[in-house]
Amino acid sequence: MYALTAKAMRYMDEYTIGKGIPSAVLMENAAGGLVSEIISRFPDKDTEVLIVVGHGNNGADGLCVARWLIQLGYVVNVYFVGDRGKVSQAFTDQLRILTSMSKSFRMYGLGSRDDLKILQQRYDVIVDGIFGIGLNRRFGANFAKFIEYLNTKSGFKIAIDIPSGLNGTTGGIMDAVFKADLTVTFGNYKTGMFFGEGRVVSGEVKLIDIGIIKSGYSTIDDKLFICDKKFLDDTRHLALVPREERSHKGTFGSVGIVVGPNAMMGASMLAAKAAYRCGCGLVKIFCPNKYVGYFNVAIPEAVVVPYKNDDITGAMTEFASSVDVVLVGPGLKEDSTGRILVKQLLAMEIKLVIDAGALNIIARNLKPFRKRRASCVITPHVGEMAKLCDEDIKVVDKNKVGFIKKFSQHYNVSMVVKSDVSLISLLNGNDQRLFLNTLGNSGLATAGSGDVLAGTITSLIAQGNSLNNSLIYGVMIHGNAADKLDTGEDARRKMMASDIVDSLF
Numbered sequence: 001m002y003a004l005t006a007k008a009m010r011y012m013d014e015y016t017i018g019k020g021i022p023s024a025v026l027m028e029n030a031a032g033g034l035v036s037e038i039i040s041r042f043p044d045k046d047t048e049v050l051i052v053v054g055h056g057n058n059g060a061d062g063l064c065v066a067r068w069l070i071q072l073g074y075v076v077n078v079y080f081v082g083d084r085g086k087v088s089q090a091f092t093d094q095l096r097i098l099t100s101m102s103k104s105f106r107m108y109g110l111g112s113r114d115d116l117k118i119l120q121q122r123y124d125v126i127v128d129g130i131f132g133i134g135l136n137r138r139f140g141a142n143f144a145k146f147i148e149y150l151n152t153k154s155g156f157k158i159a160i161d162i163p164s165g166l167n168g169t170t171g172g173i174m175d176a177v178f179k180a181d182l183t184v185t186f187g188n189y190k191t192g193m194f195f196g197e198g199r200v201v202s203g204e205v206k207l208i209d210i211g212i213i214k215s216g217y218s219t220i221d222d223k224l225f226i227c228d229k230k231f232l233d234d235t236r237h238l239a240l241v242p243r244e245e246r247s248h249k250g251t252f253g254s255v256g257i258v259v260g261p262n263a264m265m266g267a268s269m270l271a272a273k274a275a276y277r278c279g280c281g282l283v284k285i286f287c288p289n290k291y292v293g294y295f296n297v298a299i300p301e302a303v304v305v306p307y308k309n310d311d312i313t314g315a316m317t318e319f320a321s322s323v324d325v326v327l328v329g330p331g332l333k334e335d336s337t338g339r340i341l342v343k344q345l346l347a348m349e350i351k352l353v354i355d356a357g358a359l360n361i362i363a364r365n366l367k368p369f370r371k372r373r374a375s376c377v378i379t380p381h382v383g384e385m386a387k388l389c390d391e392d393i394k395v396v397d398k399n400k401v402g403f404i405k406k407f408s409q410h411y412n413v414s415m416v417v418k419s420d421v422s423l424i425s426l427l428n429g430n431d432q433r434l435f436l437n438t439l440g441n442s443g444l445a446t447a448g449s450g451d452v453l454a455g456t457i458t459s460l461i462a463q464g465n466s467l468n469n470s471l472i473y474g475v476m477i478h479g480n481a482a483d484k485l486d487t488g489e490d491a492r493r494k495m496m497a498s499d500i501v502d503s504l505f
């Protein structure tokens with residue numbers, strides 16, 4: 001399942017039509033799916049429905065929905081807010097069917113006396129068919145006022161395909177936006193539903209299969225694969241192989257965590273606990289002599305390997321070579337020792353997960369990273385990503401897809417950019433795939449949850465998974481852990497990083 005840009009979605013519509021499925025059939029499928037949603041939520045035929053339509057095919061969908069609902073006996077008013085001189089062919093066709101089917105049908109909003117009364121009436125359901133993926137510019141004050149008026153009305157609000165005013169690609173808002181309780185979207189999710197205000201204004205999103213022909217996807221570059229619960233449940237066996245009974249702790253791999261001399265120790269402790277919770281056999285912690293006692297008490301399961309400040313590099317070479325994968329970054333300060341540790345790890349032929357402080361060190365000088373011998377994955381949040389790209393955080397936040405795509409390719413590294421919906425880029429030779437993680441919730445917006453993710457990914461690598469699989473399943477398992485905890489009214493409020501560790505499995 002994908003999220004597509006408006007342009008890619010339009011291409012898929014055209015591709016399908018080109019293969020011989022008439023546009024009208026796609027529209028019937030779309031409207032049929034939306035009508036089923038209305039019937040299941042509002043089975044009572046006395047339900048009063050207002051359908052607001054613009055002049056394009058989103059409006060035509062609205063007319064098609066109106067026809068179905070009228071046939072079924074619902075009380076329906078249709079209100080036009082488009083440009084009469086610009087109505088699409090599908091709009092004209094749908095209107096013709098409606099008027100020939102029902103002699104009493106009337107479309108309001110064309111300047112009749114009743115217009116205001118019809119609009120101001122109370123409705124149980126308000127359906128928005130003003131703009132879909134054809135919205136390509138700001139629409140100005142009049143439309144904005146109208147949409148804001150709809151938002152003030154009571155009634156369950158349903159957006160056709162995408163809320164009017166939402167940019168289907170970027171999630172930006174064009175002057176105003178319809179605030180939907182439910183968006184019924186066709187063929188594929190639209191990327192704009194996951195960025196900016198998209199998630200908030202789309203409400204619950206239902207995806208309807210309208211018969212888009214799948215072979216067209218292969219030619220689309222900017223598609224995002226959706227990582228949701230179903231995808232995790234269907235494919236988790238790819239990363240979570242059955243745990244052999246004839247085994248010992250060496251069977252499940254070892255994780256090494258590097259802790260700097262002025263570290264925030266809690267971060268590496270959380271990562272270590274997450275690594276164990278995800279199933280690796282052994283976690284070793286490389287830390288200054290002075291921290292040994294703290295780590296022994298906090299995680300008795302870990303093997304602590306102390307170093308003295310006068311022989312860090314020698315000790316670290318030995319340490320990094322003694323484990324299956326190394327994690328560096330959680331709690332790491334950007335001091336001279338931190339820089340030495342990161343540089344040395346990059347130069348070793350090891351598997352390496354780079355997070356947090358280590359990313360800030362790399363951002364200051366990307367050369368050792370580019371020339372690295374280590375096979376690594378990186379896990380920046382948007383702020384760290386902005387530093388890596390030497391860009392303003394707002395600029396990166398607005399175009400995360402563009403930045404991850406470019407950085408990942410340029411530095412030949414698989415990575416996640418963490419945020420409320422994290423983006424993942426997996427590289428396989430020249431092939432790049434982008435994924436969008438929808439698992440997880442605002443309970444994860446709590447200090448330390450990124451450290452838990454880093455430990456999770458590292459643990460999966462230790463157990464023998466590829467770097468790519470570990471990255472993507474780590475992100476999903478981490479999000480899913482938060483969703484498992486999301487059970488009561490204040491569940492998200494009270495979630496702490498330690499809770500997420502305990503909920504991983």
Ligand SMILES: NC(=O)C1=CN([C@@H]2O[C@H](COP(=O)(O)OP(=O)(O)OC[C@H]3O[C@@H](n4cnc5c(N)ncnc54)[C@H](OP(=O)(O)O)[C@@H]3O)[C@@H](O)[C@H]2O)[C@@H](O)CC1
Nearest residue numbers: 013026027056057058131132133134135136137138139161
């Ligand atoms: N193709 C198919 O087979 C299927 C399509 N389906 C449905 O079609 C929808 C897309 O329809 P659409 O392309 O006709 O555009 P839509 O979103 O209705 O906008 C109408 C027109 O408004 C205009 N416009 C843009 N911005 C504006 C602005 N700021 N202020 C004023 N005007 C503005 C712009 O025209 P322009 O003025 O640029 O010529 C645009 O064309 C899609 O979301 C789905 O619901 C489904 O049924 C499945 C099958």
Ligand SMILES: Nc1ncnc2c1ncn2[C@@H]1O[C@H](COP(=O)(O)OP(=O)(O)O)[C@@H](O)[C@H]1O
Nearest residue numbers: 381418419420441442444445447448449450451
């Ligand atoms: N609102 C949210 N919804 C879903 N996931 C979130 C949200 N906020 C944060 N996360 C996730 O929580 C983690 C936070 O990581 P990070 O920013 O590195 O935190 P820290 O440095 O405090 O450990 C990331 O995996 C991110 O995707």
Ligand SMILES: [K+]
Nearest residue numbers: 128131162164
């Ligand atoms: K709409």
